[in-house]
Amino acid sequence: MKGRFNASSLPDYNSEYLHHHFSTSPSTSADKLDSRNFTLSGDSKDDYNEKNTLSRLQSLKVNFNQKKKEPFIIGVAGGSASGKTTVCSEIEQSLSNKRVCVISQDSFYRSLEEEEKVLAQNQSYDFDHPGRFYHAFDYDVFESTLRKLKEGDDVEIPVYCFKTHSRLTTTEKIAGADVIIVEGILIFFTKHIRDLMDMKIFVDTDSDVRLARRIRRDIQERGRDLDGVLTQYEKFVKNSFDDYIMPTKKYADMIIPRGGANKVAIDLLVEHIKSKLISINRNANY
Ligand SMILES: Nc1ncnc2c1ncn2[C@@H]1O[C@H](COP(=O)(O)OP(=O)(O)O)[C@@H](O)[C@H]1O
Numbered sequence: 001m002k003g004r005f006n007a008s009s010l011p012d013y014n015s016e017y018l019h020h021h022f023s024t025s026p027s028t029s030a031d032k033l034d035s036r037n038f039t040l041s042g043d044s045k046d047d048y049n050e051k052n053t054l055s056r057l058q059s060l061k062v063n064f065n066q067k068k069k070e071p072f073i074i075g076v077a078g079g080s081a082s083g084k085t086t087v088c089s090e091i092e093q094s095l096s097n098k099r100v101c102v103i104s105q106d107s108f109y110r111s112l113e114e115e116e117k118v119l120a121q122n123q124s125y126d127f128d129h130p131g132r133f134y135h136a137f138d139y140d141v142f143e144s145t146l147r148k149l150k151e152g153d154d155v156e157i158p159v160y161c162f163k164t165h166s167r168l169t170t171t172e173k174i175a176g177a178d179v180i181i182v183e184g185i186l187i188f189f190t191k192h193i194r195d196l197m198d199m200k201i202f203v204d205t206d207s208d209v210r211l212a213r214r215i216r217r218d219i220q221e222r223g224r225d226l227d228g229v230l231t232q233y234e235k236f237v238k239n240s241f242d243d244y245i246m247p248t249k250k251y252a253d254m255i256i257p258r259g260g261a262n263k264v265a266i267d268l269l270v271e272h273i274k275s276k277l278i279s280i281n282r283n284a285n286y
């Protein structure tokens with residue numbers, strides 16, 4: 001039988017498999033190839049010689065060794081202004097490695113239509129609801145981006161502006177990370193997104209503290225006024241936390257009380273991540 005013999009036509013065998021099954025005995029190699037109905041491209045079954053086969057298998061083995069590594073994905077969830085971003089940058093700095101990157105679910109807020117912007121300016125737009133009725137988040141792009149990252153592909157992350165409720169024309173490229181940290185209020189809400197994460201962390205900060213931090217931050221950085229922040233909080237933010245965010249705490253592998261201020265928890269977490277990375281053989285730079 002004629003056919004093209006290439007890596008993509010093989011099941012996902014690793015290089016140890018190839019080494020074990022194909023490099024020890026040329027006759028075994030031919031048997032294995034034959035038994036799976038493969039012959040080498042351009043060769044008839046009768047005339048392919050063992051030397052040629054072994055050299056092709058050798059190059060195949062090199063290709064398998066160069067297969068992209070899946071990054072280790074850590075999810076960090078918690079209420080708004082709980083300290084998710086702060087915890088992520090502490091982890092990033094402690095791993096002191098260029099191949100760690102942080103992405104935020106906030107980047108995947110949709111650009112609002114003009115009439116939706118009017119609602120947002122009057123604190124009548126719900127940015128905190130997980131459902132598709134409000135579809136504040138672009139879940140499809142968020143999920144497909146995480147899937148691409150999981151496969152080791154490069155991605156372009158949108159840049160969202162909280163002042164205008166729209167995406168900028170620029171994007172941020174993420175390429176070749178060993179560790180991806182994903183943070184956001186609702187990242188544990190959907191099972192198939194949750195399942196992409198290798199480790200899940202919930203930042204658990206008192207609601208008064210969160211509200212105080214949100215007021216300060218939204219006025220200083222997100223172009224809001226006090227009355228607007230409080231109205232939005234009372235209408236949407238608090239309800240979403242109680243109904244949709246807090247219930248996802250049960251999915252966390254680790255809970256960090258008080259957020260970025262909790263140095264003991266962050267140190268323990270970083271040690272755990274390092275040992276995980278070593279155990280899955282990503283220890284090159286740790
Ligand atoms: N331990 C802390 N002490 C004081 N302010 C903090 C602390 N942690 C975070 N903040 C501030 O609170 C705001 C929200 O923190 P951030 O980490 O961005 O939260 P999140 O990502 O959960 O919204 C930011 O302005 C940040 O500077």
Ligand SMILES: O=c1ccn([C@@H]2O[C@H](COP(=O)(O)O)[C@@H](O)[C@H]2O)c(=O)[nH]1
Pocket residue numbers: 079080081084106109127128161162163165184185237
């Ligand atoms: O245009 C927008 C988009 C989102 N928000 C609020 O942001 C928080 C989530 O961001 P954190 O950094 O986790 O606080 C969410 O509670 C939305 O209400 C907004 O106000 N305007």
